[in-house]
Amino acid sequence: MDYAIQQMVNALSFGAEYALLALGLAIVFSVMGLVNFAHGDVIAVGGYTMVAFAAIVTANPWIVILGAIVAAALTSVLLERVAFRPVRYADPTTGLLTAFGVSIVLQNLFLLFVSPRPIAVTSLYFMDVPIEMFGVQVSSLQLLESVTTVLVIVGLTLFLNRSVWGLAMRAASLDFEMVRLMGIRANRVFALAFLISGLLAGLACIFIMARRGSVDPHLGFNPVLKAFVACVVGGFGSLPGAVLGGFLLGAVEVGMLVLLPQEYGGMKDAFVFGIIALILVWRPNGILSPAVEKGDKL
Amino acid sequence: MTLARHQKRGLIGAALLSLILIAIGVLAAWFGSRYQLRLVYGAYVNLLVVLGLQVFMGNARVTNLSHSAFMGIGAYAAAICVTPAATKAISLPDAPWGLAAFTLDPLTSAIIAIVITAAIAALVGLFIVRMTAIGATIASLAVLVIIHSIFLFRTDIFKGNQAFFGIPQVFSLTSIVVLSVVVVLIARGFRESHWGIQLRASADDETGAAAMGVNVVRLRLVAWVLSGIILALAGIAYAYYLGTISARPFYFNHVFLTLAMLILGGMRTVTGAVLGTFLISFGLEVVRWLETGPVVAGVDLPEALGLSGVVLGLVIVLTMTLRPQGVMGDREIEDIILRR
Amino acid sequence: MLDIRNLKVLYGPIEAVHGISLRVEEGQCVTLLGPNGAGKSSTISAICGVAKATGDITFLGQDLLGTEIEDRVRAGISVSPEGRRIFSNLSVEANLQLGAGIRTDRDGIEADIDHWFTTFPILGERRTQSAGTLSGGEQQMLAIARALMAKPKILLLDEPSLGLAPRIVGQIFDMIEQLKSEGMTILLVEQNARQALRISDYAYLLNTGTIQAEGTTATLGQNDELMAKLTGLG
Numbered sequence: 001m002d003y004a005i006q007q008m009v010n011a012l013s014f015g016a017e018y019a020l021l022a023l024g025l026a027i028v029f030s031v032m033g034l035v036n037f038a039h040g041d042v043i044a045v046g047g048y049t050m051v052a053f054a055a056i057v058t059a060n061p062w063i064v065i066l067g068a069i070v071a072a073a074l075t076s077v078l079l080e081r082v083a084f085r086p087v088r089y090a091d092p093t094t095g096l097l098t099a100f101g102v103s104i105v106l107q108n109l110f111l112l113f114v115s116p117r118p119i120a121v122t123s124l125y126f127m128d129v130p131i132e133m134f135g136v137q138v139s140s141l142q143l144l145e146s147v148t149t150v151l152v153i154v155g156l157t158l159f160l161n162r163s164v165w166g167l168a169m170r171a172a173s174l175d176f177e178m179v180r181l182m183g184i185r186a187n188r189v190f191a192l193a194f195l196i197s198g199l200l201a202g203l204a205c206i207f208i209m210a211r212r213g214s215v216d217p218h219l220g221f222n223p224v225l226k227a228f229v230a231c232v233v234g235g236f237g238s239l240p241g242a243v244l245g246g247f248l249l250g251a252v253e254v255g256m257l258v259l260l261p262q263e264y265g266g267m268k269d270a271f272v273f274g275i276i277a278l279i280l281v282w283r284p285n286g287i288l289s290p291a292v293e294k295g296d297k298l
Numbered sequence: 299m300t301l302a303r304h305q306k307r308g309l310i311g312a313a314l315l316s317l318i319l320i321a322i323g324v325l326a327a328w329f330g331s332r333y334q335l336r337l338v339y340g341a342y343v344n345l346l347v348v349l350g351l352q353v354f355m356g357n358a359r360v361t362n363l364s365h366s367a368f369m370g371i372g373a374y375a376a377a378i379c380v381t382p383a384a385t386k387a388i389s390l391p392d393a394p395w396g397l398a399a400f401t402l403d404p405l406t407s408a409i410i411a412i413v414i415t416a417a418i419a420a421l422v423g424l425f426i427v428r429m430t431a432i433g434a435t436i437a438s439l440a441v442l443v444i445i446h447s448i449f450l451f452r453t454d455i456f457k458g459n460q461a462f463f464g465i466p467q468v469f470s471l472t473s474i475v476v477l478s479v480v481v482v483l484i485a486r487g488f489r490e491s492h493w494g495i496q497l498r499a500s501a502d503d504e505t506g507a508a509a510m511g512v513n514v515v516r517l518r519l520v521a522w523v524l525s526g527i528i529l530a531l532a533g534i535a536y537a538y539y540l541g542t543i544s545a546r547p548f549y550f551n552h553v554f555l556t557l558a559m560l561i562l563g564g565m566r567t568v569t570g571a572v573l574g575t576f577l578i579s580f581g582l583e584v585v586r587w588l589e590t591g592p593v594v595a596g597v598d599l600p601e602a603l604g605l606s607g608v609v610l611g612l613v614i615v616l617t618m619t620l621r622p623q624g625v626m627g628d629r630e631i632e633d634i635i636l637r638r
Numbered sequence: 639m640l641d642i643r644n645l646k647v648l649y650g651p652i653e654a655v656h657g658i659s660l661r662v663e664e665g666q667c668v669t670l671l672g673p674n675g676a677g678k679s680s681t682i683s684a685i686c687g688v689a690k691a692t693g694d695i696t697f698l699g700q701d702l703l704g705t706e707i708e709d710r711v712r713a714g715i716s717v718s719p720e721g722r723r724i725f726s727n728l729s730v731e732a733n734l735q736l737g738a739g740i741r742t743d744r745d746g747i748e749a750d751i752d753h754w755f756t757t758f759p760i761l762g763e764r765r766t767q768s769a770g771t772l773s774g775g776e777q778q779m780l781a782i783a784r785a786l787m788a789k790p791k792i793l794l795l796d797e798p799s800l801g802l803a804p805r806i807v808g809q810i811f812d813m814i815e816q817l818k819s820e821g822m823t824i825l826l827v828e829q830n831a832r833q834a835l836r837i838s839d840y841a842y843l844l845n846t847g848t849i850q851a852e853g854t855t856a857t858l859g860q861n862d863e864l865m866a867k868l869t870g871l872g
Contacts, residue, residue: 035432086619092432093361094622097561101614104554108607116603164739167732171725178723181686183711183740183788225443228436236432266451270444277425280437284428 005136007254013142015250016149017207021227022234022242023156024200030173030237031193033092037099038079039227040220041106042198046072046205047215048114050121061123068209069202076198077191088190110217118214127210145207152200153243160239165192173237233276235286244288252276308490311632315486315572316479322576323475335471341579342474343536345572347556348563349478349485350528352571354521355560357494359501360431363553364422364438365529367445370548372415372530373537374449374456377465379407385464392454404468404538412530419526420519427518442553449545461542469538477535481528485568488524493517558610562617564624569631574624578613585609639664639823640685640792645693647680654680656847657693662792667814667824669834672844678827679720681844682796685825686710686717698791712740714791718798722781726770730761733769733780737787747787754783775806782813792823799830811837835859
């Protein structure tokens with residue numbers, strides 16, 4: 001019984017991480033139709049910022065964490081300004097390939113200017129201690145991660161439903177030009193989407209770093225691949241879909257860990273993606289895919 | 299069989315491209331050193347990959363990121379069939395299903411490899427072609443990861459990141475030049491075929507094409523499988539020349555290298571695929587040389603690992619920003635030389 | 639107030655409007671009439687900054703050509719576009735809030751939203767419902783109200799009667815007339831000539847991208863041949 005609860009907690013915390021990552025992708029996609037391949041590299045920027053802060057400024061973990069979040073948010077906004085603005089109104093394939101290129105550039109910049117080898121960051125170890133809850137051993141990190149994701153979901157929901165900027169972002173996902181015809185500045189809407197995405201990447205970065213304890217140029221690749229898959233399953237462009245896809249993926253993944261024999265551990269991802277593919281046979285555009293308007297506007 | 303006007307033009311274009319491919323091959327054979335020959339051969343292998351990529355991406359306008367994995371399937375399948383049983387007894391002692399117990403001739407092995415790759419491509423394609431563009435791209439990325447993890451995991455068959463050695467080196471520069479000419483004809487032929495034209499039309503206007511009774515899903519699947527077959531050819535050519543393969547070259551770095559080639563040249567045309575491949579293949583050699591930290595005009599440059607990656611990434615970003623359709627855009631070679 | 643000279647509008651390589659000139663004075667309601675494809679909506683798009691154009695567009699002495707869409711809204715130009723384009727995934731109230739996106743007076747916005755909900759009780763009843771569930775006529779009212787939430791100096795109305803039942807069309811035109819009597823400057827694009835001429839001061843007849851005829855509605859009304867043609871179109 002304890003084992004079952006433990007695995008459920010695992011599934012929940014994995015799911016929370018994927019949901020956090022997927023939301024960061026989905027918010028940008030919903031506003032500008034861009035599949036942001038560089039999201040993972042924004043996370044890596046956060047990781048390297050931790051290294052720099054811990055080595056040069058202070059070992060105080062809270063300052064290190066804050067630094068990472070700020071750095072990720074700024075990087076995200078900067079990428080929008082430098083790389084994604086020229087392809088803002090381009091077709092999705094152009095945007096996707098641009099983001100792909102940006103991701104390659106960033107990864108190789110880490111390689112070029114930092115190191116291909118992993119660099120350890122020890123200041124976040126304190127976040128991961130075992131604690132007892134209702135007689136079950138859980139990791140504080142898992143708890144923290146789940147709580148953070150829930151707070152993020154609540155916060156985003158409030159923002160998107162209550163504030164004018166949030167409403168503008170939702171409206172933009174349907175008809176961006178009409179939002180501009182309301183006098184709401186496109187530049188700000190885009191910048192805001194990337195800022196939120198960057199903040200989410202920063203938060204995800206903390207949990208990824210606390211778990212892994214080191215950063216390398218490809219830090220973001222695996223997490224973001226999972227987030228992509230979560231988005232596709234949930235329905236690309238749908239924020240509830242991203243959350244649903246994230247938790248579903250977490251559940252499937254833990255299910256695989258439990259069910260697969262030990263020696264097949266290396267094949268876990270292959271099995272997980274295989275199951276996800278079956279879901280996509282059932283719904284090729286994802287479970288909560290937003291309605292696509294085909295045909296001419298205006 | 300009568301050819302339509304655009305098909306005749308396509309034939310002329312393919313012939314022109316073939317001349318260029320043969321000329322480069324001849325020049326390399328005359329003037330190239332052993333090392334340079336290897337580089338040129340590598341460029342031709344990548345050309346096959348980029349052509350395979352073009353057949354799907356250029357006509358269906360869906361970005362594929364799994365192509366290197368299919369090249370790997372072709373390479374491994376041929377390698378397992380063609381490698382002498384005596385060698386396999388040493389290199390793959392634990393191979394299941396008697397894979398280590400037989401030896402086939404290179405042609406039979408190649409045919410088996412093509413059939414296997416096409417079958418797997420068809421299976422994967424059934425999922426991919428039904429999804430919307432973005433979903434299909436992400437799914438193709440997942441396919442890349444799955445296939446790669448199988449290569450790494452089943453070391454008893456594929457040897458993972460270790461070298462799979464002992465493949466007979468039956469290919470020469472001549473063979474791959476001939477092969478690339480054939481593939482250019484296939485790619486061009488598909489582009490100008492009834493299917494190719496319908497597929498391109500559907501990519502421009504899906505609703506319209508569907509209204510005309512075009513079965514987009516089936517056309518995409520045809521392009522996807524044909525692309526898989528060409529990728530298998532690339533993998534076979536790669537294995538038959540080097541004699542040694544491992545899982546690493548069939549992964550991410552190769553995916554973005556070949557993708558950058560196609561994007562730079564222009565994915566919509568076969569000419570673009572050829573142009574992009576040679577531009578980047580030769581351009582990258584300069585960058586690789588800079589990466590090693592050479593002495594230029596008396597200045598000792600530092601070693602710069604990652605420089606080639608930065609350059610490749612920038613090529614993609616700048617092409618997308620300045621000329622999203624690539625250098626060639628919608629023009630094939632004959633559109634530049636002949637009058638409309 | 640709005641002064642357009644020698645306007646050419648481009649859609650990609652195609653020129654949809656071939657150098658037209660028109661004026662709208664403060665407090666006037668001016669109508670652009672004409673059949674489908676005459677270039678009426680292209681003209682509106684050019685004024686909003688959505689379509690590429692050459693020539694002169696002067697609004698309150700300010701040259702608009704080359705300015706961003708957002709700046710034109712801030713200068714006082716609001717549009718209820720062709721096909722209404724309400725944000726169907728948002729609530730009725732949120733649509734109005736976005737209409738006031740350039741305003742910062744919270745209380746004023748609240749008051750204006752309440753004003754529209756009393757003017758159109760049907761919108762008030764559905765304030766939290768998603769706007770996509772409204773009927774065509776309700777969506778058109780919402781689109782006009784949304785445009786007015788920005789407190790514009792000029793209101794552009796692109797085919798507000800398109801696809802609506804005759805009874806609803808009457809309501810929409812009553813609403814436009816009401817706005818005009820309150821002093822709003824209006825540039826109206828319509829195919830429904832009879833209704834449009836009833837409420838406007840001046841009209842231009844567009845066909846294939848050029849102005850075929852213009853005049854005060856009184857003058858145009860006396861031209862029987864023209865009227866027969868126009869009402870035949872409407």
